[in-house]
Amino acid sequence: MSDSTTIAPDRVEVQAPQKQWQGQSVPRKEDKRLTQGQGVFVDDIKRHGMGYIHFVRSPYAHAHITSIDVSKAEEIKGVYGTLTGEEVASLTDPFFQLATPPGAHLKDYALALGKVRYVGEAVVAVVAETRELARDASELVEVEYEPLAAVVDARNAQDDGVPVLHDDAGSNMMWESVYEWGDLDAAFAEADRIVKIKELHFHRFNSTPLECDGALVEFNRGTGQWTIHTNNQFPGFAQIMMGPALHCGLDKLRFVTQDIGGGFGNKITSHPQLVACCLLARKLNRPVQWTEWRTDFHLSMSHGNERWFQDTEVAVKNDGTLLGFRTKALDDAGAWLRYEPLGGVIWAQVTPGVYKWRNIRLEFTQVATNKAPCSPNRGYSRMQHLWFTERVIDIVAHELELDPVEVRKRNYIKTEDMPYETPNGCIYDSGDYSRMLDIALELIGWKDAAARKKEAASRGKLLGIGIGSTLDSGTNNFGQSRMINPELQFSGNNEVATVKLDVFGEIVVTLGTTPQGQGHETTAAQVVADILGCSMDDVYVRAGHDSYWNSHAGFSGTYASQFAVTGLSAVKGATDMLAEQIKRLGSVILGGVPVDALELADGTVRIKDNPEAALPFMACGAIINANNAGLPEDLDVTLNCRYVYRPPFEVPDVEKKFGNLTLTYAAQIHAAVVEIDPETGHYEIVDYAAVDDCGIRIHPQIVEGQVMGATAQALGAVVHEAFEYDEDGNLLTPNFYDYHVPHALDMPPLQTGYIESPSPFTPLGTKGMGEGGGAGIHSVCAAVQDAMRGHGDAIVYDSWNPYKRVWEMLQHPEKTRALVEVVDA
């Protein structure tokens, strides 16, 4: 066993809020403008004389670029100019790489240089006076290619004779590491049985936002500053990538976001396109706008990680007690490491899943292939790993003929063990998984399962019930990046809020976050209004992020399930400061009344025992901002308060790969009931329940919306959505014709439930949430396998199970059975 122990974060004393606003599903402040078409998205922003960018993209998965001729395109009237990879290389440095060698040696530029490595890779940018002209002119760009063989299967990427994508790296292996905790030998010696699983596969897809990527970029020649209006959801990361590449300080990169039409992580890594925009804005001396086409998004932007789990062995007692497992995770990063190989450690936030496994070994290898680059996608890297742990649970239960519910309950981490330290030093803050499972089972009518199976069988259908248990780890400790590369100087996390009381009593909140539909304006206003004792209507929360506001820090953005912790804790911190200042001002104005004798209520600061003696916020704002003569010199009150929330983290132990990697652990238990038509493999989800625990809920309806949205994305992923490539590296699903995203009619009857396990580590008892939809993939996989139990006993080995695969499993269950073996220990 490990001799290390993580220092658990200090418990936070949660001051009971007035609760007038928090916990209520009040109308969202954003919704009026959004539902009336008054939102401002990046494509709505226009500038006089601006040019439109169209990227010429590679038709080949792997090819040398032998020549590029832009002359015919540039001759067209209305075409402002072009940009090629050679120009980019002469003006910028390659993007900084997070990996250690060999991945560290990649030379990644904004446009392809000398070689293309996936279908859809940007090769040339064309700028014209209209979007249509830019697109037409791009067809006149002549690019000659010399095609090369493509690497499309990660399992073959390291074979002899397979083409190497990056000569600088010398190998298609990008990054690898071995993680091991506990005592595997002892675990396997103690086991009664060993369940061996040859191969499981988590497929490639992403959670497609309605709005694709985009930017409007202006360059100020006088100051040398770019203003980047964009829907990038993690400006702090983009700046860190772009500044060194463009040879400029981060103050020269002003990021502005407003409304964003969905993000899901896949709007983090648009920095190559943003650099191209910056270069073009400077070269052409005019604003330029880039709005990504849907097909371009599918071809080139942020696919979720495809992962194989090979040679898995699970040590288990006859009663289903799980002792440990070892496996080899092979991760397909695609052609470039744009955020990778961080996925190589992010999974470790949830190493044992929701189970009490203490002995774990995972060999992680990430390879490059001729496919679009991978980067975060809702549930990033944890979803793959949690799908694996859930598959293991169901396969073990299946093979040992145990009840999957009982196996789960036997192995769940218990609520009385919380906070719970995992074998790799993560601290699960709170939760009650068994109780959540009971709620989910009740919602889907588990007690009638046998009768329902019988009734379905009478109609010729196979009915199955499956459970998916997952964790949504939120608020990253970026120190985990050092496990990828010890030289990286990142750790902790932060977020900023500024809350001020203005001249006419307006309470203005400015955040560093980049909301994409999560309702930050509403929930921030709820927290502020409760602390200041005023109406939410008096609180104005600025939409989006602007690095001019000085309300941002290095990790500002909206990603990785953290706003309810980082964002709202920053809001709380700033508002607490403002409340204290208002009281100190009130103390002076109200004649020296002790601060302790004052309270904030009804939009005033007033004497607790004499509410008639009250100073309206409007008066406070006016006095400090516009009528401050005669105030005491030592009155240090600005009514403009900036607070940086910094979660309590230590730097993880890189050698032992041990430490607290995230602050909170929201949980999701989903249960699905499916009915399969054995003749066709077509199946229907006839009942579905999603139970969520994200700690204290500030706005229950927003939480429920996130739960439903994540569930829809998961159900789309497990049944329909896949980025399929042919043997030549052509993406076969480059648009919504081939890539079916579920719509309302695809959704099953969905019931939701919740419990609230307050986090003891966060100021509001909240947990980050929104990424737990993976449970939908797990539960449907389990349900399909359950339905086939006794009908060939096929093993579900893939996370993508379209009807054709289910039909194949029913026809040839032996092919899947060959993947599993149980031996006596």
Next chain:
Amino acid sequence: MNVEGERTFDAPRATVWQVLSDPSSMAQTMPGVESFDVHDDRRWTANVKIPLGLGGLKMKIDMEKTEEREPEFASMHIKGKGVGAMMNMQTTFLLSEAAGGGTQMKWTADVKIAGPVGSMGQRVLQPIVNQQVQHVLGALDKQVQAAVVKADKG
């Protein structure tokens, strides 16, 4: 994408060979040919508009005969470039005397299509390719018959 097939022509092998080797005859078998240039006896260029979807796919196609053994075998490399598609095709045909008279042609084609059109995948492209192949073969049959008639008159 690999496609192959057989076709029997009611004509002597020499006539079929002549048609297949004559660029101007071949031009009339191809779908949507807008112009055709013969560079020499081994290399031709055609601008075609292949019926595809609503608009048709315009392509510039360069053909090069890479091997021939008169009157039975020839192979060609065909490279096409158009908006949204790049095509590379290696094709062969083998002529033999048919059992019941006439000429039998066995042909193969290895077609690789890159770009957005290639992304449509075999499940969409295969029927289109099959349709175009039938068109070519039908037109070829007409050219062969015309050559037979011309030879008879001559």
